Amino acid sequence: MCLRIDFHLRTEGEELPDAFLEAYELELMFDNTRRSLGAALERKFSDVVCAEHAEAPSFTISGVYNNEREDMDIRYHVDTCCQFFLLRVMQILNQRA
């Protein structure tokens, strides 16, 4: 039973000439995002499996950094074997760390 976490992190928009974050810093931010979100999920879901199907959840995390607005949009996509387990996963996900 292994937690599957996929990250899709990218940038969009024109890079501003006086960008707050340079490409190198963006890469670092993406690395940190992968590490900290990954670690948080591993911690919360280390031994969480569906009681009925014994399947672990899988996560896809999409992050888009917008060069023009200089903000980051993060979305979680959660896949589970069944609706019932999805509810449980969402409860755990919404708990404070």
Ligand SMILES: [Zn+2]
């Ligand atoms: Zn299930």
